[in-house]
Amino acid sequence: xxxxxxxxxxxxxxxxxxxxxxxxxxxxxxxxxxxxxxxxxxxxxxxxxxxxxxxxxxxxxxxxxxxxxxxxxxxxxxxxxxxxxxxxxxxxxxxxxxxxxxxxxxxxxxxxxxxxxxxxxxxxxxxxxxxxxxxxxxxxxxxxxxxxxxxxxxxxxxxxxxxxxxxxxxxxxxxxxxxxxxxx
Amino acid sequence: xxxxxxxxxxxxxxxxxxxxxxxxxxxxxxxxxxxxxxxxxxxxxxxxxxxxxxxxxxxxxxxxxxxxxxxxxxxxxxxxxxxxxxxxxxxxxxxxxxxxxxxxxxxxxxxxxxxxxxxxxxxxxxxxxxxxxxxxxxxxxxxxxxxxxxxxxxxxxxxxxxxxxxxxxxxxxxxx
Numbered sequence: 001x002x003x004x005x006x007x008x009x010x011x012x013x014x015x016x017x018x019x020x021x022x023x024x025x026x027x028x029x030x031x032x033x034x035x036x037x038x039x040x041x042x043x044x045x046x047x048x049x050x051x052x053x054x055x056x057x058x059x060x061x062x063x064x065x066x067x068x069x070x071x072x073x074x075x076x077x078x079x080x081x082x083x084x085x086x087x088x089x090x091x092x093x094x095x096x097x098x099x100x101x102x103x104x105x106x107x108x109x110x111x112x113x114x115x116x117x118x119x120x121x122x123x124x125x126x127x128x129x130x131x132x133x134x135x136x137x138x139x140x141x142x143x144x145x146x147x148x149x150x151x152x153x154x155x156x157x158x159x160x161x162x163x164x165x166x167x168x169x170x171x172x173x174x175x176x177x178x179x180x181x182x183x184x
Numbered sequence: 185x186x187x188x189x190x191x192x193x194x195x196x197x198x199x200x201x202x203x204x205x206x207x208x209x210x211x212x213x214x215x216x217x218x219x220x221x222x223x224x225x226x227x228x229x230x231x232x233x234x235x236x237x238x239x240x241x242x243x244x245x246x247x248x249x250x251x252x253x254x255x256x257x258x259x260x261x262x263x264x265x266x267x268x269x270x271x272x273x274x275x276x277x278x279x280x281x282x283x284x285x286x287x288x289x290x291x292x293x294x295x296x297x298x299x300x301x302x303x304x305x306x307x308x309x310x311x312x313x314x315x316x317x318x319x320x321x322x323x324x325x326x327x328x329x330x331x332x333x334x335x336x337x338x339x340x341x342x343x344x345x346x347x348x349x350x351x352x353x354x355x356x357x358x359x360x
Contacts, residue, residue, distance in 0.1 A: 009254070016253060017246050025240040038244065046256045118236050139198070140233040146200055161191045168194070168229045175232070 019062045030073040044069035077130045124174035132167035
């Protein structure tokens with residue numbers, strides 16, 4: 001790390017090789033598009049190199065890099081949001097069907113094996129909108145608080161809470177549905 | 185259940201409520217079956233997702249993945265270097281070709297001026313007993329005529345007259 005901070009590109013390449021999967025995985029979990037995730041993860045490394053002198057070691061290097069790739073993904077998602085029609089997103093923001101549904105199965109993941117659970121979570125995440133997936137990824141995977149998520153997503157804490165609530169209820173519904181599909 | 189209460193159940197679950205509010209919410213959830221079911225469902229999703237992120241591996245080789253990063257780093261470093269130059273250094277970069285072009289333009293102008301008509305005309309005419317020399321300066325729009333009487337009677341007197349007039353269309357010079 002110190003060598004890289006002094007401008008040694010070979011040392012930096014070693015850091016990239018060590019953490020590239022994690023950075024790519026975070027980009028992929030937010031974008032759900034392999035090529036976009038690849039480009040954004042590479043852009044994040046370039047930014048990381050340019051700002052390496054600012055890295056003080058308050059968090060781990062990989063956490064620091066993850067923050068960079070998350071910010072790039074959020075910028076990209078904002079650009080995409082501006083380009084696409086807002087109607088579907090607005091409808092989901094209001095609540096959708098799952099939000100008002102009564103809780104019929106408080107434990108939608110019961111009985112699932114670890115690997116199977118991962119796969120199902122992944123499939124269910126893919127069905128969420130960018131906004132709902134992002135808030136879930138930031139809260140559950142990055143373990144950020146509401147106010148941190150709001151700052152990153154440039155929205156209010158209320159919006160974060162609402163999106164997170166909807167995303168969780170939709171996840172519960174999708175996981176229960178997937179479980180039913182699997183048992184049939 | 186009201187939406188506001190649902191969000192409070194979630195905030196309670198995420199540890200986002202202040203202590204006193206969290207205590208009250210916990211007591212209420214313990215009493216209310218609907219709130220308890222909602223808390224259980226949200227908690228289940230939260231627990232399921234915790235540390236259950238799918239591991240996604242890059243398909244690209246280490247060298248291929250790095251090559252793009254390296255190219256971009258080197259390209260941006262080049263741009264930054266040129267941006268970091270002081271103003272006079274950047275000016276110098278453009279001054280050399282500009283000076284060359286200016287010198288070339290001067291040379292061309294001089295060649296055109298030299299190849300064109302001269303700036304003045306001089307006509308000399310000698311008649312019997314009289315010599316006239318005309319000098320015309322185009323830039324000053326001026327014509328000077330020297331008349332010299334060379335007749336034998338006048339030679340001794342060294343008679344010489346000079347008439348100067350401004351160019352005007354239709355001006356008649358009266359030669360005496």
